[in-house]
Amino acid sequence: MTETPRLPGLTLADADWLVASALAVGAERGFPPLAVAVIDVSGAVIVLRRADGGMPMTSRIAVAKARTALLSLQPSGQINLPGPIVDSIQHLHDGDFIPFAGGVLITDNGVVLGAAGASGAHAIEDEEAVQTATDRWHEYRSRTD
Structure with missing residues (x-):
């Protein structure tokens, strides 16, 4: 039997760890209920969780923010493009x-x-929640490798 290939990158355990950590950061800091998504290098969702009391729309927005970072190869908040270009990119990527x-x-x-x-x-x-979770994940990995 041939082994099924897989994309390089995050495992399910990594994604679970990152999402749980980001949700914990949000709770620790008193943020409103968050939705947190982790995606793989193809843009597919590995893990998506929404804290109790979170608005349903936040799940889709969390995925879109992750895909935006992936598409632009930078944090989604650092993108500085004119409105018509953003509109075009949103159209090309179905609003993601x-x-x-x-x-x-x-x-x-x-x-x-x-x-x-x-x-x-x-x-x-x-961003503070997911960046802190990512920083903590890097620290965790450096202790366990």
Whole structure:
């Protein structure tokens, strides 16, 4: 039997760890209920969770912020494009392009492994939650490798 190939990058355990950590950061800091998504390098969702009391729309926005970071290879809040260009990109990607803070790349030694996005609080808080989770994940990995 041939082994099934897989994309390089994050495992399900990695994605679970990142999402749980981002939700914990949000709770620790008193943010409103967050939705947090982790996607792989193809843009497909690995894990998506929404905290109790979170608005349903935040789930889709969290995924879109993660995909925005992946598509632009930078945090979603650092994108500075004119409105008509943003509109065009949103059209090309079925609305999954949101140039607001809350989406970050997950990298290892300069290689993109995936991305994480959050929604539900202020955009800066969304990004703080996923960036802190990503930083903690890197620290965790360095202790376990």
